[in-house]
Amino acid sequence: MTLKRILPYLALSLCPPLHAASLPSGDRLDTLAEAPYWLALGHYERGKLGGWRSYVDDTDFFLAAEGNSDPAAELRATVKALYAPANLGDKHAQCIYPARTRWLREQLRLADLPEVACPEYRAWYQDVNPHSAVLVFPAAYLNSPSSMFGHTLLRIDQADVDSHGTALLSYALNFGAYIEGMDNSLLYAWKGLMGGYPGLFALVPYRDKLGEYSRLENRDLWEYRLNLTPEETGRMVEHVWELKQVRFDYYFFDENCSYRLLELLEVARPGVELTDDFPLTAIPTDTVRAVVDAGLVERIDYRPSRERELLARAEPLERDEQGWVLRLADDESLLDDPAFLALPQARRALAQDAAFRLVRYRATGEERNRATATRSFRLLQGINRNPPPTLDIERPGLPEQGHRSRTWQLGLGSRDERAFAEYGLRMAYHDLNDNLHGFPLGAQIEILQLKLRQYEGNHWQLQRLDLATIRSLTPRNHLLQPWSWQVAGGLERVPGEDGDERLVGHFNGGAGGTWKLNEDLLGFALATARIEHNPDFAAAIAPALGFDTGVLWRNPVGNLTLEAKGDYFHNGEVRRSLGLTQQWEVSPRLGLRLSAERQFSSLTPPENELMLQLRWYHY
Incomplete structure (x- = not known):
């Protein structure tokens, strides 16, 4: 158990809380420990041979020594830790477990808890500023073993994201395998199947994830805007703080990115049951379907990949015109070639726009260099002088x-x-x-x-x-x-x-x-x-x-x-x-x-x- 988890107990042992007499009875706590919401906060499931076990594979997450298998012991330990002296600051249990604190305060009417500022958590929460959430599904990409079945992540939006078009400034909440070193694709696939990697939650800028999936791996993106209220979204983000650097087992088939996000949605909206339908496997498309069927989706948006955009722009071009696309992508000076200028203006517009997209496609995953930047700039100048029609890509069938x-x-x-x-x-x-x-x-x-x-x-x-x-x-x-x-x-x-x-x-x-x-x-x-x-x-x-x-x-x-x-x-x-x-x-x-x-x-x-x-x- 790390220092941040031990400190509340040390403080309680050295300075017994003044409010110990006001603690709820053991029967009341045992009953509350079986509440679905408490079980969701601890990621508990029924063991195959009875009892409980938590999906969390990290002893630092629990306050009780047997907390990973005893929800009641963990609840009692949490209640006691909430009364630790306020001078623990960011190491206080109220700061480490804001979701537990809020729920227990409401359920047990703990009006006499110490007032703890929690500046580190408050600053983080204010920076995320959660208001609504979007389930993002990057479509399957066969050339990456980790992406064969697709992937899911959550985007956490601020209040004005639609009106200001600031989705790129949102945060992406992702659960994935934590890999140290450079395992090759076959080893990655094997260890992912066998649970050889720990899984961690990560909250990163959405623009970074968008670049990774839509650009680096050329994957279409589906965005499912959820109808979570600001309160429900905030409740989920509270729990994400509790899971910071907490390790889970990770398996491709079941305990994967999609399954973990379903657990978070159950925390956001108590009463919705999403994980019960996945006792053996949790394929991302099936989990997306479960979210849709649960009535959690209010709108679906589609973002085509760079590859799809390139092919759609080049599709109307004849073979010799596509030859110009290849030549322009290699040598932007051909924009002034008399043979290219002899093409009809509308065909030149399509060709140079396709060439620009091809240059960007080829540069995917590579370090930016002066030659590519110059070529892109020259092609953009040509596009501005002779713009092509708006690219209209037909939306494919919904994955779910x-x-x-x-x-x-x-x-x-x-x-x-x-x-x-x-x-x-x-x-x-x-x-x-x-x-x-x-x-x-x-x-x-x-x-x-x-x-x-x-x-x-x-x-x-x-x-x-x-x-x-x-x-x-x-x-x-x-x-x-x-x-x-x-x-x-x-x-x-x-x-x-x-x-x-x-x-x-x-x-x-x-x-x-x-x-x-x-x-x-x-x-x-x-x-x-x-x-x-x-x-x-x-x-x-x-x-x-x-x-x-x-x-x-x-x-x-x-x-x-x-x-x-x-x-x-x-x-x-x-x-x-x-x-x-x-x-x-x-x-x-x-x-x-x-x-x-x-x-x-x-x-x-x-x-x-x-x-x-x-x-x-x-x-």
Whole structure:
């Protein structure tokens, strides 16, 4: 326990409070300790085997030695600490726990508490000056492991933010993993899944967070203005002060940024229940949906990323005009080139504005330099002389209106004239054929997917267990050339030597390109590598090189993929497949999927599989 937590107790032991006789009875305190609001302030939950446990993983947060598992002991310790001598100043419990102090003063009518100034807390609170709050959702960004599912944070606004347009001067309240050192992406993902990082709350200027998510990571931002009153917003900010430098466990799936913010909203508005719906996972889009469904949102605003703005500005340009965009972004002196000046005035306006946006996009995350600044300034001068029309970007589907994250699957099919039923569960989140509303075309993130099959004769087998499957098929264009990539690992069935299927462990990945063939049609081609543990192979681990190519079509009834894959193992095994999958979007929570696949292996004759599957997006 740190000095700031010990001081109130030392003062009480040395100078017994004059008002000890006025303390409430033990029964009254025990009853109050079970109040939902007190449990919310301590971040308590029912333990799996009974009793209580706090999500807070920091003994400094508690005044009682057993405070992390005994809400009543923590409440009694807090009440006693509130009567410590006022000369403790900022170290007084009233200053460290303003939310506890206010609530206990109201519930127990503690009119005789010492008067403590708390200058440090008062100055901080006045600087934040909370009046209203906005839930901000930076959309998913596949190229960052920490952002695969999106993110949520709270913006704390002052009273005049709308009338004065001063949102950038607000504060952003964020909960995230605290990382010391430079862990690589794979290690970051693993430690995030396993709880290897502590989680901390941070209150930083909103303009800094806006730059980080919308600019550095090129993510669209959704802003959900909450209907919290000034009193409710202030109550939440009071509790944020209590959580300053307090460590929580952090897990990607459940005890993450979104879950912690739901707890704060329960503090802001007592009686609203948001966390009860997330016993296993808390995917950011699902938590946003919970906030909307609870009636806490009064307005939704959308901020497109730099990348989306660039592509929208360049979309009307012909290919040769986009060539001018590239040349201008490299050499601003071409603004005076006779060939460029020969273009119609309206086309020049679009080209130079797109060039300016491309320069800013390329500079993302880089140190500011004189050459880039000069080029930007010259392009801005050209834009001022010949301004383009206002950029109007159509707002995409609301993230929370997309399908639910957890999916149950029931399929009926046939494999080489053997009928089977297949039962599946996917914990999260989205694949290439799922209902697309609120998701980008070509993105796939699946975590923990289990599939069991029941063949004729009541023969059961584990068909596959996917730990993770991630695919990012981002189309290349004349201006931007992103790589497409994929990675997957787990257990799956493959053709075996005796005509049966073998359950093998595998890890594979690939990289390549994706191209937009028309508005709703993508074509992709990737080179792949695979390592596999197969009982039919002599070596414990067998490597293979291969390919994965196909098309993805967004059609009137749903999504269709046509995909050809091949793996060529070092031991001579060759495995190829050709598959077609079409999903019909029956409703936002139901999908009907037809899949057909023909597999080729050097170990067995070709095999055909056909399946019709019902998918229920239930949570």
